[in-house]
Amino acid sequence: MTQETVISCQNLKHSYGEKHVLNGLNFEVQSGGIFGLLGKNGAGKTTTINILMGFLRPLSGACTVLGEPSNAISPQTRRDIGLLHERFIQYDFMSIQEIERFYSQFYPRWEHDVFYDLVGRLDVPKTRRISRMSCGQRSQVVLGLIMAQNPKLMLLDDYSMGLDVGYRRLFLEFLQEYVRERGTTVLVTSHVVQDLDKLIDQMIIIQHGKTLVAGSKDTFLSSFHHYSLPHSPQTERLVSSQRIANVEHSRTRTHVYTYLSALEFGERIERLGLSRESISETPMDFEDAFIGITGKY
């Protein structure tokens, strides 16, 4: 299948009053896969989604979504976008079965079975009003409504909010199979990355409104390393640079998160007058690497 650009953002800048949130953000999302828009709390993920959907006008820069400018998406194209937005659910006075019937009228590719595959697992009767459901149960209904639309593009902002660990796992497995079968393009935002390792292919990590990492998650994981060595006045001279993302000193050790290979890092350490034998490398999973590059605070 040939890939198309589904989302393109160029030089996005946005501020709320004096607070600069996006400082020239660029990224593209290609069709057919799960893309992660990641960053710590307050990094600007929801702001970016609001700009993509045309709810917010950026100070400068531009985005296209499914080939249309984000500030002028046509009603037809909007129907091809499934949006999970802060778990917001309209018409929560309806019951599960009423809301399913209601939504199905607006979406030509509606899939009744997908909705009940996800929502039928809830231990509540179909006649239960949404407003009388728990926060996690409401999230499950919203996800069912989005997936049943069979959209070309899904934007899932903080999909995991309120979901228990079992349902989160179930949903992620369901989503992966769904994307494989239909070729849907999905953009997920999250600050909780422990679930995303198996889910996403391409990603961008944003911090201070700019791109910290962009591209394939696997390439990032294979080229990013965590080395540590005994803390000393010499290791205090290791500072962040283009290839050293983050240096943290504890009382006894210095931890370095870097794109330098073991060989290159060894040379760097020897130039400080230390032995490369003192270095140890700690393997990182995706969450470790995310914390390593963004910092703990």
Ligand SMILES: Nc1ncnc2c1ncn2[C@@H]1O[C@H](COP(=O)(O)OP(=O)(O)OP(=O)(O)O)[C@@H](O)[C@H]1O
């Ligand atoms: N309407 C607003 N007015 C003023 N400041 C805002 C507004 N909306 C967001 N902010 C601020 O902008 C920054 C980015 O917020 P945003 O919601 O985009 O972050 P996020 O990456 O989605 O965070 P989280 O992971 O916590 O959901 C935060 O510092 C937030 O406090």
